[in-house]
Amino acid sequence: MTFGELVYPFSKDNHIESFNIGFNNFKINYSGSMAKGLPKRSEDFSAWYNELVKKADLAENSAVRGCMVVKPYGFAIWEKMQQTLDKMFKDTGHSNAYFPLFIPKSYLSKEADHVEGFAKECAVVTHYRLKNAEDGSGVVVDPDAKLEEELIVRPTSETVIWSTYKNWIQSYRDLPLLVNQWANVVRWEMRTRIFLRTAEFLWQEGHTAHATKAEAIQETEQMMEVYATFAEQFMGVPVVRGLKTESERFAGAEETYCIEALMQDGKALQAGTSHFLGQNFAKAFDVTFSNQNNELEHVWGTSWGVSTRLMGALIMSHSDDEGLVLPPKLAPIQVVIVPIYKGDDQLAAISEKANALKDALQAKGISVKFDDRDTVRPGFKFADWEMKGVPVRVTMGHRDLEQGLVEIARRDTKEKSSYKVEVMEEVITNLLDEIQENIYKKASDFRADNITEVNSYEEFKEVLETKGGFISAHWDGTAETEELIKEETKATIRCIPLDAKDEEGVCIKTGKPSTKRVLFAKAY
Known part of the structure; x- marks a missing residue:
């Protein structure tokens, strides 16, 4: 048995991006990330976010x-x-x-509520110089360089x-x-x-x-x-x-x-x-x-x-289990173009079309990346840009271009469609607006489904633990009740909505009269 070449370029994250192994006439090709994917949002939201x-x-x-x-x-x-x-x-x-x-430091003491609110979070500068330790162990604070008045590293700048x-x-x-x-x-x-x-x-x-x-x-x-x-x-x-x-x-x-x-x-x-x-x-x-x-x-x-x-x-x-989902208005790269080719001749032909599209879109203020890297395979590029949340991916393949077609994939819904080359500029421009609107609508629908009105403390605690989201409930207006609910449930009053209507009711905790609902939730 004779062996062909083994090619294994590694990424900066030390995982294999692609390899080829040949055994006589049998060949194995791999392209993509061998690193572990994201944890599932539904299973561990915190780990998913961190990763x-x-x-x-x-x-x-x-x-x-x-x-x-x-x-x-x-x-x-x-x-x-x-x-x-x-x-x-x-x-x-x-x-x-x-x-x-x-x-x-004296500035903070001038407004009593302000200093009380920030005192526990303040970093304080007491000295302005270091010196070499006499025992040669490193540097130490020079005791002769103590500030006449200590300085606070700003937690906020009102003072x-x-x-x-x-x-x-x-x-x-x-x-x-x-x-x-x-x-x-x-x-x-x-x-x-x-x-x-x-x-x-x-x-x-x-x-x-x-x-x-x-x-x-x-x-x-x-x-x-x-x-x-x-x-x-x-x-x-x-x-x-x-x-x-x-x-x-x-x-x-x-x-x-x-x-x-x-x-x-x-x-x-x-x-x-x-x-x-x-x-x-x-x-x-x-x-x-x-x-x-x-x-x-x-x-x-x-x-x-x-x-x-x-x-x-x-x-x-x-964002989802495949990575970021960015609204087009804030995406650093709004469109990425990925070429699919064999050999320099095909790449040159695709590059001509890709750069023409890139120039036309950039003239409209749309940010475009032509990913012509030859160190990674297309599959890796797809996963990479999907992870980074680029709203629109354009795939230009040699065979499709021969038919005058280009494939577009949208990040928000993962839908793919083919379009004629000559309409690409208009399609992408409209698609970015559509994605922006769809992302907002999806988040808005989610919020609407996760605002729950409750009228008792038992119902409040059940919704908080089983559903979460915003909980609309009556509160008696006292800081004591607010703190008690926080201690018992870890939920806080997020706000008194400006559009809250007058509504006679009773506090879910104390039963005292209330005229407006407030929004409770567990929060970051």
């Missing part, structure tokens, strides 16, 4: 406990989010600025920004002041999960100052609606607009507006918040202005933010 983040090349854990490395493909999705939101902010009159990473606003605002002519910053923040979380809860994460935080209470409330509501529009029209994620209960409000806010999303495992995720700060921070930092009657008043403030947590929402809302 998907890894296999889709989005992010990984860093050497620093609780922190993440966002990889290029994951950051490309975040950039799309960032660019879209940044335009929406600027369209509503906001400008970007940047404020220090470090906050004097340092309002201390700055004191210098920027003197008159009603300086208002409104509409500022946003893109930054990183640090909150020393004990239990972390990539994108959803990390010790350091990326976000934007808007901070605005206004002459009147009405203007500030209008701003708070406007920014909540900006977030909701982004979530629904770009992420394809339906959200509930609502108010947080007093115990769930942002530390230092008089009112917190929020958007709440429902993930495929039936848990809720807070996707964005917008806070009406009243005059709390203005009074804490003595930010005043002369009104039109030349009288001094404290300004009214807001703050609002979303973070890389949106990446987690995107993954958990749409």
Whole structure:
């Protein structure tokens, strides 16, 4: 018996992508990933999520406990989010600025509720220099380099920004002041999960100052609606607009507006918040202005933010057991073209057609990747781009092209169809819009099927354990009852929906009178 060649190129993940083994006239061909696939969502949602983040090349854990490395493909999705939101902010009159990473510790103590809300999560800088250990064991903190005042690594920027606003605002002519910053923040979380809860994460935080209470409330509501529009029209994620209960409000806010999303495992995720700060921070930092009657008043403030947590929402809302499912509006690569060929002549002919299509689509603002790698087989490419959630895959084979046909596969439904080459540009353009709409509809239908009204505590606990999702129930309005339900069931009040209708009822826990239903859920 004579042996033919054995070819086994390995990928960066150390699994075989393809091999050929020949025994005389008998040949075995293999193309594809030999790595283990994703766990089933229905069996272990947490393991499925963690593996998907890894296999889709989005992010990984860093050497620093609780922190993440966002990889290029994951950051490309975040950039799309960032660019879209940044335009929406600027369209509503906001400008970007940047404020220090470090906050004097004394600033936090100026607003009592604020320091109480963040004290347990603060990372503190106490020294500014290291030195070599005398025993040669490495470096140690230089005790002579202790800071006069310790610095907090920002968990959020209200205090340092309002201390700055004191210098920027003197008159009603300086208002409104509409500022946003893109930054990183640090909150020393004990239990972390990539994108959803990390010790350091990326976000934007808007901070605005206004002459009147009405203007500030209008701003708070406007920014909540900006977030909701982004979530629904770009992420394809339906959200509930609502108010947080007093115990769930942002530390230092008089009112917190929020958007709440429902993930495929039936848990809720807070996707964005917008806070009406009243005059709390203005009074804490003595930010005043002369009104039109030349009288001094404290300004009214807001703050609002979303973070890389949106990446987690995107993954958990749409993806399946084969990998990511990305809405076209946020996909870094909207169309991938995969050639099927034998020999350089066939590749050259296919490349001519592929590059012409690529140029035409890119002229329309559609991002396209022509995957002409010769180091992996087509089957591996299909699985690779499916894992990464590319909305549309175009397969160009030599035989099909001879008949003037090209195959298109859509990621959301996995449907495949063949089309004439000359209509490809129009078909793909329309298909991307259709996929965007379908992804939203699927998530919206799922949410509608997983909002359940209950009228007793026994029914509440049964639905929570057997079905999950949002549970609409009456609550007596007290923090004590809210905390008791949380302790007993691990469910929290996600929000008081803004569209909740007045309805006479009784609290599911205490039987006391209630006039509105709130949404409970287990949450991330």
